[in-house]
Amino acid sequence: MSIYVDNGATTKLSSKALSAMLPFFQEEYGNPSSLHSVGQRANEALTDARTRIAKVLNCDPKEIIFTSGGSEADNQAIRSAAMLGARKGKKHIISTAFEHHAVLHTLDKLKKQGYEITLLDVHEHGLVTAEQVRKAIREDTCLVTVMYANNEIGTIQPIEEIGAVCREKGVLFHTDAVQAVGHLKVDVQEQNIDMLSLSAHKFHGPKGIGVLYARKGILLEPLIEGGAQERGRRAGTENIPAIVGMAAALEEAVDGIEEKQLKLKGLRQKLIAGLSKIPHSVLNGDQNQRLPGNVHFCFEGIEGESLLLLLDDKGICASSGSACTSGSLDPSHVLLAIGRPHEIAHGSLRLSLSDENTEEEVDYIIEAVTDVVAYLRSISPVWRDLQAGIQDYIIK
Ligand SMILES: *Cc1c(COP(=O)(O)O)cnc(C)c1O
Numbered sequence: 438m439s440i441y442v443d444n445g446a447t448t449k450l451s452s453k454a455l456s457a458m459l460p461f462f463q464e465e466y467g468n469p470s471s472l473h474s475v476g477q478r479a480n481e482a483l484t485d486a487r488t489r490i491a492k493v494l495n496c497d498p499k500e501i502i503f504t505s506g507g508s509e510a511d512n513q514a515i516r517s518a519a520m521l522g523a524r525k526g527k528k529h530i531i532s533t534a535f536e537h538h539a540v541l542h543t544l545d546k547l548k549k550q551g552y553e554i555t556l557l558d559v560h561e562h563g564l565v566t567a568e569q570v571r572k573a574i575r576e577d578t579c580l581v582t583v584m585y586a587n588n589e590i591g592t593i594q595p596i597e598e599i600g601a602v603c604r605e606k607g608v609l610f611h612t613d614a615v616q617a618v619g620h621l622k623v624d625v626q627e628q629n630i631d632m633l634s635l636s637a638h639k640f641h642g643p644k645g646i647g648v649l650y651a652r653k654g655i656l657l658e659p660l661i662e663g664g665a666q667e668r669g670r671r672a673g674t675e676n677i678p679a680i681v682g683m684a685a686a687l688e689e690a691v692d693g694i695e696e697k698q699l700k701l702k703g704l705r706q707k708l709i710a711g712l713s714k715i716p717h718s719v720l721n722g723d724q725n726q727r728l729p730g731n732v733h734f735c736f737e738g739i740e741g742e743s744l745l746l747l748l749d750d751k752g753i754c755a756s757s758g759s760a761c762t763s764g765s766l767d768p769s770h771v772l773l774a775i776g777r778p779h780e781i782a783h784g785s786l787r788l789s790l791s792d793e794n795t796e797e798e799v800d801y802i803i804e805a806v807t808d809v810v811a812y813l814r815s816i817s818p819v820w821r822d823l824q825a826g827i828q829d830y831i832i833k
Pocket residue numbers: 445505506507508509511537539584586587588613614615616636637639645646647
């Protein structure tokens with residue numbers, strides 16, 4: 438038996454996306470830049486995918502740039518806005534303390550190049566407000582970049598309001614919507630978004646493909662120089678099978694999105710209720726303002742890594758937070774950003790559901806996590822000290 442509840446790390450390719458992709462490996466293998474009919478058929482597939490993705494986001498197909506995924510889209514959006522800002526003498530960027538590393542590490546680089554970065558506090562519930570953004574905007578601010586939904590604790594930011602503040606102040610607004618696209622409503626017009634990053638493998642599409650949406654008139658800085666693909670904004674022969682698969686997966690993900698959200702929220706609340714019964718446990722991130730399929734807990738007195746390994750033995754594939762921080766000994770920057778102390782941040786568990794998960798699986802997970810946490814505590818010296826009153830509990 439295998440229960441996959443690590444959909445925040447990646448998702449299974451949908452059957453529809455797979456069958457959409459298959460012809461483009463052997464039958465329709467043309468290069469869209471070729472002038473002959475084989476190439477032109479590939480070009481038509483490219484145009485068709487671009488049009489369909491643009492429709493879902495509610496933008497013009499010309500505003501879609503295909504990238505190798507979310508990380509590249511984040512890098513390109515932020516670097517482009519920084520370059521545009523520098524030309525006007527504006528070198529201040531606003532973001533949050535719990536962004537994905539694709540954003541934070543790009544900002545670190547810019548800081549070394551003389552940009553000033555303000556990282557907004559996300560508070561205990563993992564939320565920023567448009568008011569915080571308004572207060573942080575200065576004369577020399579060239580970009581606000583705030584993620585739509587956090588990849589570890591799943592909290593959803595008020596991006597429409599943040600976008601409105603940015604419009605009013607004439608500052609570019611980028612959102613890393615990698616966890617949101619295909620799971621939450623996205624409409625770049627209505628939500629006042631200038632630039633948006635998405636990645637296909639987070640909504641049952643293939644890995645290694647994503648999109649940067651950039652509103653008309655925003656001059657993008659290419660990260661890869663070469664041919665004239667993507668109107669000179671991203672060189673390299675287009676990954677047609679992946680692009681076609683992404684379009685199919687996106688349409689499937691947004692079809693009936695409200696019912697899927699309801700189902701997921703039901704499973705999520707059941708999991709939260711079940712795991713909350715474990716003594717000295719705490720839910721991370723706001724109860725309600727979170728992704729429909731995200732559950733994230735800290736358990737006092739245990740190590741998240743051991744918890745994951747023992748859960749894997751019981752057939753449960755979960756995560757301690759993000760795929761990017763696991764394997765390193767540093768606690769998650771997201772948990773530190775919401776004020777969890779180091780000792781607690783190490784005992785974390787993220788369960789990210791898909792609509793393939795069932796009630797029975799949720800029941801099994803609750804039982805397994807309860808048992809494994811109890812077992813790990815029974816052999817934990819930290820837990821012994823807490824029980825003996827030598828140390829005080831942090832999670833009451
Ligand atoms: C997964 C993820 C990324 C990176 O996307 P890739 O396609 O894997 O490069 C960026 N931001 C967030 C919020 C993510 O969850």
